[in-house]
Amino acid sequence: MGQTEAKPGGEKSQFKDILKKPKDSYAGVIQLFSDSVHRASFRTQEYLTFQDPKQKLQPSAVTLCEIFLMSCISHMEQLRSAEVFTCTATSKEQKILLGVDWVWDIVEEHSKVKVQVAVQVLYLPERQGEDHDDYPWEVYTESMKIAKAESAHRSKVKRIIEFSSTVGKSCYALFLFFGRKDDPGNIYGVISNNFHAAFEWKKTIVVFITVLLKKLIWKYLVQFLEKGVDELWSVEPLGACSSASRAPQTISLP
Amino acid sequence: MRHEASVQMSATQDGKFGQKESSDQNFDYMFKLLIIGNSSVGKTSFLFRYADDSFTSAFVSTVGIDFKVKTVYKNDKRIKLQIWDTAGQERYRTITTAYYRGAMGFILMYDITNEESFGAVQDWSTQIKTYSWDNAQVILVGNKCDMEEERVVPAESGRILAEQLGFEFFETSAKDNINVKQTFERLVDIICDRMSESLETDPAVTTGTPNPRLTDNPPPLPQANCGC
Numbered sequence: 236m237g238q239t240e241a242k243p244g245g246e247k248s249q250f251k252d253i254l255k256k257p258k259d260s261y262a263g264v265i266q267l268f269s270d271s272v273h274r275a276s277f278r279t280q281e282y283l284t285f286q287d288p289k290q291k292l293q294p295s296a297v298t299l300c301e302i303f304l305m306s307c308i309s310h311m312e313q314l315r316s317a318e319v320f321t322c323t324a325t326s327k328e329q330k331i332l333l334g335v336d337w338v339w340d341i342v343e344e345h346s347k348v349k350v351q352v353a354v355q356v357l358y359l360p361e362r363q364g365e366d367h368d369d370y371p372w373e374v375y376t377e378s379m380k381i382a383k384a385e386s387a388h389r390s391k392v393k394r395i396i397e398f399s400s401t402v403g404k405s406c407y408a409l410f411l412f413f414g415r416k417d418d419p420g421n422i423y424g425v426i427s428n429n430f431h432a433a434f435e436w437k438k439t440i441v442v443f444i445t446v447l448l449k450k451l452i453w454k455y456l457v458q459f460l461e462k463g464v465d466e467l468w469s470v471e472p473l474g475a476c477s478s479a480s481r482a483p484q485t486i487s488l489p
Numbered sequence: 490m491r492h493e494a495s496v497q498m499s500a501t502q503d504g505k506f507g508q509k510e511s512s513d514q515n516f517d518y519m520f521k522l523l524i525i526g527n528s529s530v531g532k533t534s535f536l537f538r539y540a541d542d543s544f545t546s547a548f549v550s551t552v553g554i555d556f557k558v559k560t561v562y563k564n565d566k567r568i569k570l571q572i573w574d575t576a577g578q579e580r581y582r583t584i585t586t587a588y589y590r591g592a593m594g595f596i597l598m599y600d601i602t603n604e605e606s607f608g609a610v611q612d613w614s615t616q617i618k619t620y621s622w623d624n625a626q627v628i629l630v631g632n633k634c635d636m637e638e639e640r641v642v643p644a645e646s647g648r649i650l651a652e653q654l655g656f657e658f659f660e661t662s663a664k665d666n667i668n669v670k671q672t673f674e675r676l677v678d679i680i681c682d683r684m685s686e687s688l689e690t691d692p693a694v695t696t697g698t699p700n701p702r703l704t705d706n707p708p709p710l711p712q713a714n715c716g717c
Contacts (some may be wrong), residue, residue: 333554337622378556
């Protein structure tokens, strides 16, 4: 139905096409998207790098995710872009079932979705729960446990990739890395509408990578995805927390 | 033989979902229900009204699929309802139909102010037949009956279509809380009736289920003594 055959090296993605056309009416929307993500990244970094002198306070993974999302929504609201750009935060059950933390839609006339970006946030191990669904097991409600049981056979990463590939080529999966082992204060992003192909092609390697991911050797995942998915268009820091310029860097466009 | 019916009849007393909330662990039966229909007919509002007794007029399109759990009582039996709220948008169809399997009941919803949503009922019915099992029970629901001035689908049309498709029929309003609870209660009743028929046909379906049948003393419908 909505599923599209994933062929790396095939036709260019819809998202790239949009981004490449400066005169396209969506160019402004994409700029807005970029600005909002950077604003949110910058804001989140303030908390990501926060260190309590008494080592009592530390924002949880869920809190960081909410700060990012609230900052992003707030910025979009200020620019009154809700008509073309919508953000839907998923329920706790949906996060578990689909592996999606929230969804951005670029909407055209008659509320038809033109491009969709499904987002999953990944954290450094000290912030991430055992089950990689971001919530400590003790706060799981009954329905969250049912959702967990329903999706137990797939990793959270695999769930969002399946979601994206099932919806179709217009749906992109964006992994936001809140920190990296050798750069814990930065936020990174990797996006594609073709992660599914990478996983289908190199299942054996993916198993290996998944193991690595559990150990949170982040850069290996990114490197793998760079090589395996040619639609990949961004593996750059979304913000910079260090030294001279604190202004977030621009997402690299193809 | 209707062995399939027993697949979803969970008789769980063993704390499958952990120790935190003891009330969560104990139920006699679990029914998986799905709400389907075109986008914006009010599926999510319908579920929120039933499960949380809340309503908001703001429209938020459902991403893929979501669900809520609610426990009801019938003849001293605890029935846990796993109610799955599906996205109506075509782009999510592959995801949502994957959840049809194993569903015991469907609420097929249209919007009485939207002719197109009513016209799609036949297609949704076909989807149920394609992706679900034969004995799944279906109730056709015409939602938003509070918006009488904007009605374009007469109640009689809904009734006739339901009859043709072999479904029961309700007009409802999630906003004004009309017939919401009744719809779920009726669906549970129908499923229980069908289960009872299955048990009479083949008592073996209760293997591993130490509970007596739900309808040992089948009450007349609508059920006066339902504990819901």
